[in-house]
Amino acid sequence: MKKITFIAISFLVLVACRPTGKGGSEMPVKDEPYLTSVPVKFSISPKWTGTGLKRVVVNGDNSLFVLTDKGVFRDFPGEVISKDLMYSSLADKIPVDITVQEETGYLYYLYGDRYLTNMHAGKICGKFPENLYSRFAVNRIGEVLLLGDGACALYRGSDKLTEIELPDDSFIDLLVGEGRFYLLSPTTVYRLDDHQWNPVHRGEGITAMAVAGERIIVGTTDGFYEIDDKGMVVLQRNNRLPVPEINKVISDSGRHWFATHGGAYYKEGETIRYFSAERWLDQDSVIDMALDRSGNAYLLTPTGVNKILFKRETLAEKADFLQEKLRKYHLRFGFSAEARLLDPEDPTTIRLEDSDNDGLWTSFYLGSQAFRYAVTKEESARQYVWESFEPYERLLVIHPITGFSGRTFERTGYIAGDTVPWRPAIDPDWWWKGTTSTDEFVGYIFVASVIDQFVAETPEEKRRVADYIDAIMTHIISNDYYFLDYDGKPTLWGRWNPDYVNSFAETQFDRRLNSTLTIAGLQLAYKLTRKEIYKREAFRMMEEHGYLENMKIPMKNIRFTPGFQHQGITMGQDWNHSDDEMAFLTYWVLYHYAFDDTLREEYAEMINDHWEIEKPERNALWNLLTYGTSGEIDLESVIWYLREFPADTRRYKVRNSHRRDLDFLPKDSVENFREQSTRKLLPKSERPMNRHNANEFQLDSDRASNRILAGDEYLLPYWMARYLGVVE
Template identity: 80%
Template sequence: MKIYSVLITISLLVLLACGPTGGGRLKGSVKDEPYVTPVSVKYRVSPGWDGTELKKVVVNGDNSVFVLTDKGVFRDFPGEIISKDLMYSSLADKIPMDISIQEETGYLYYLYADRFLTNMHAGNICGQFPENQYIRLAVNKSGEVLLLGDRTSAVYRGNNKLSDIKLPEDRFIDLQVEAGKFYLLSPTSVYRLDNCQWSRIHRGEGITAMALAGDRIVIGTVDGYYETDEKGTVISEKNNRLPVPEIRKLLSANGRHWFATDFGAYYKDREGIRYFTEERWLDQNNVIDMTLDRSGNAYLLTPTGLNKIHFKEETLAGKATYLQDNLRKYHLRFGFSAEARLLDPEDPTSIRLEDNDNDGLWTSFYLGSQAFRYAVTKEKAAKQYVWESFEPYERLLVIHPITGFSGRTFERTGYIAGDTIPWRPAIDPDWWWKGTTSTDEFVGYIFVASVIDQFIAETPEEKQRVADYIDAIMTHIVSNDYYFIDYDGQPTLWGRWNPAYVNSFAETQFDRRLNSTLTIAGLQLAYRLTGKEIYKTEAYRMMEDHGYLENMKIPMKNIRFTSGFQHQGITMGQDWNHSDDEMAFLTYWVLYHYAFDDTLRDEYKKMINDHWEIEKPERNALWNLLTYGTSGEIDQKSVIWYLREFPADTRRYAVQNSHRKDVEFLPKDSIGNFREQSSRELLPKGERPMNRHNANEFQLDSDRGSNRILAGDEYLLPYWMARYLRVLE
């Protein structure tokens, strides 16, 4: 045992000093510099004002937010609340026709039925006119106020009218000001006010919006946008490769175009497009107005809500700390890491933790993260957290009378949820336990045991504790002819590693490769931890007599649609199960680090790289890091991209992307696209459904709803692995 421990320690020190062997492409660690990421802030309408219709949003020079409604002017208050602005009693009972912000100064102006005014300049500005002539206003940097009615317009300076100006058309869409000049938009034209006359500077078709951007004008249409110069000459072709080409509103600032539509909002800049929709980002998809504050944050208004896209500076370390604290507070159930359910999706405090079929697998991500954290930091808390979460693994072995069999999970008597069939009374009458344990759970067991052995267990007693745990499980499997035997004396549905089962799969089915890999990894680990010769003998028997080594080396390019195979009535081989990727890559860590010799390790390196090659389009940080920590290959850029794009808000919101016109979709082809890569490029994680690592990263839509919250260990494990492997500094 001591010799094996020393060998493991030496190999890990070499890994830390030199990086993984095998020709890795890592050029150096990436420093965790602060970066800017969008965060959703949803404002609540103050109680008592439910049903208020929101119409327009502006932000003044102090970054105060004002919303024009059918009940008057609302504004922002602490706690992300908007409520009626009662600060000026003389205005509190009045409902404006319009509000606007003066360019440069950021002063707020109000338009009422018979006057316009501002509370700045000591309240001196108050231009009066006959009632109900004007419905829109704009204010330039010189203090000129343009008023727009259905049939006429007028310019005021201060309280004095300078001129009445006839409108060039009966219908207008928008009124804007830029560099002291006023611009008017109709469905066919852009006009500029020159010498108290509206001059057409551009004619087009299907125009819906415009944005003034210095010496350019951005024109939105029913089918994309294009740009003109200040004279109206088109300087860029129409672009309709957009999430939603029918544009309602446009903004342009700091090299970024913002678009509001009836199906969310998005921006486009040199780096690409970011798309914001309900439920993660907006209260609903119908965006009727938008504006930017002086920090570049966007305010997206719907008829029912105000939504802010806040561009927050954060670090990966800071996000890890937040998610770890959050997990400890709200996601630990008897030491298991648990997805939370909201009893009321509208109430974020209505959290309930319930068992999951794969508590042992999901908890391995959290426990693994703390093991790697301890390897990096030597923080006592991290080690404590590992042992805390190892206790439920140990209890799963003894909560029932079946020797060496690990249950899925447990719960107090009378409180089990979901499917009740696999549940049985425990030895302790106060508890029930869940059977039907699967290969998913087994993967969690061996991964947990390996990282505790490598990074946490430091005393002979701790080493023996982990060895006894894995010895009990592997003894059960080996002595029961490579099956998990359940409470009914029969093999569980998926806990099967017997050659008759494994080799019944065609070589074109991944189950044959996967189950062979799990078997050998478990036997290698058990031999290393216990020194019992039976495990080594059995491993070589499986590899040599039953072809498990050759099964493990089946090229991933050979895996394809395979019909005609059923297991207990379940059709298999006709689609790709991304849980298999998850099980395989977690197991690769164990397989490689506990190989019997260098010859096998070299074989494992090749098969790991073979699997990683087809995984690269998914840009999964964990698969990259597990590959790098074994065979030495990595896509470092994707690792950092994944970690930065992973939202700190882990709620599983409903998401829709299949309607987008900016996405190049791939055909579903059972042969060429067996793994169901739905699009050419992977969308940012904040725009996709939030899933665990067992889901397709290219999943575009989800109607799951927002009553489930992931624990966050989906981020924590790759983050701390990146730190440990010096991919991230």
């Protein structure tokens, strides 16, 4: 009865805190469909390997066509590009150019001696002497403008209207907009008026243009600017762009797209979204672009077609997708595991291996299912919790060390990575991994707490969780607040002894963090077992060894602190974002299992103190763990994070440090101890895909793109948001 009363009181405290947070009056946020971008990479049919890609267009039916050195290719089911054989009379012919008519989207072909379309019953076919023209465009009324080396002519239907004198021979592009034809040279924008090319605007380094209503977007070697139909500059040059050297511009409904040799991006108002290799593109050099009727973009590189698909989804739909993917491809003995592709080009070569912190990472998945069960009462969620709790329990008994939990286990002969920490298990068919650290300990107390709060319903289930924590905490207390490994010595990081904890300066977070972990574990053990030793030890550590004061060290005091080493490892000279992760997961346990309301209030203040310095990182999980304890929240950032989190959790190579649109902060400075690289945080889909222990401001990642995260990085904050009433 005491446990039930405690949980009920904790829940009432939690509910009472909700309205105090930023944006609290706006909650809950209804989970309505929102627009998100998804990469779709088309593959070239194997029979056409080595085909050279030149130009991409999309017709009025949203069919994709690519001009190649082997003819016209088109899209087929399964995101495959192959040669278009549908019209036998054209299948063996290689056009000089292809285009689509303005507004109708009808596809036109330009050959050496004619142009034609299969629309209008195939009646349109304009003929001319061989090899005069290399480019053409078709306006809304069916006028066809042909352009070649020193030659230019205007047709309508199949009939020639007139030849047109070219102003110079340095043209770089021909296009149509608002029914009018435009010709582009590196210094001039020309418009065809009354069958004559008239200069509308002169500039330098012009590379591309697009018509956007009454304005013309002019791309250059150093950004873009806008002119009106008279050629007057109405928007000054903007070169604060991801890559300012522009290859091509297209515009639709106020969204301007720019192709560069460093990827592509669109600008819509003040928003810039950047698409680059490897998440979005097969390579960075974008040579052509097209938009379909739905606003989806097709970005052509020399080696592939890459679609940026805009679709509507809900947060719940993404959760369902990631949940199913995790269950299919990321469960290893009940652990939630990062997957490795043996061949990065072949998604069927997926393999699961230990990641050195299985106990910590699995706590995110198990936690998500505990909160899911609290919200939905779905039996599958409850089943998944107990499935993933089994490996935690096995880590205690797979070896002969009483109360010590290993990192992970594997069948004999199949261990991977660092072999030093591995030892034979009691069962000769298995090996287990030692050197367990504070990371795993955080996972242990977090999963035990959420199972106790939300999943364990019978006395037997409550006892099962209590026995698990009791064994671990007994080991720690009995061994002078150390994890003792197979060699009888403390592990590198499994240390909570006062001599170790208080050896750190008050300017080092390790002092605050390890004190917090110790008290949270002791409180949890007391609440689950009611053994007085845990309560007595907690107050001894707080009162005699200063752990409570350590926990309340203001985060603003944590700073660059040279001169500290632990077993040869330099500490205090940079910020370890794993410490943030460990702290916030522990805060849930610390707050909800506090001995009394006075301590709970003190904990709330220290949690808020930490949350305040974390706010620039906009991490949904830290926000929600803070809201579920102290009651503060940055609601906008929570929703932004959840919506921006990619459904594709592969760890692609990413590069952003070259971008000219970002406001960079000084690197490696004492003032920038937390390594905030830019003034404003980039969307999750443009940054490296990382777990919650990474710096959200990390701009680049050179890791090989053969790793896939499990997706519980999203599932835990999503289901916490549902449980806490943040998302409806």
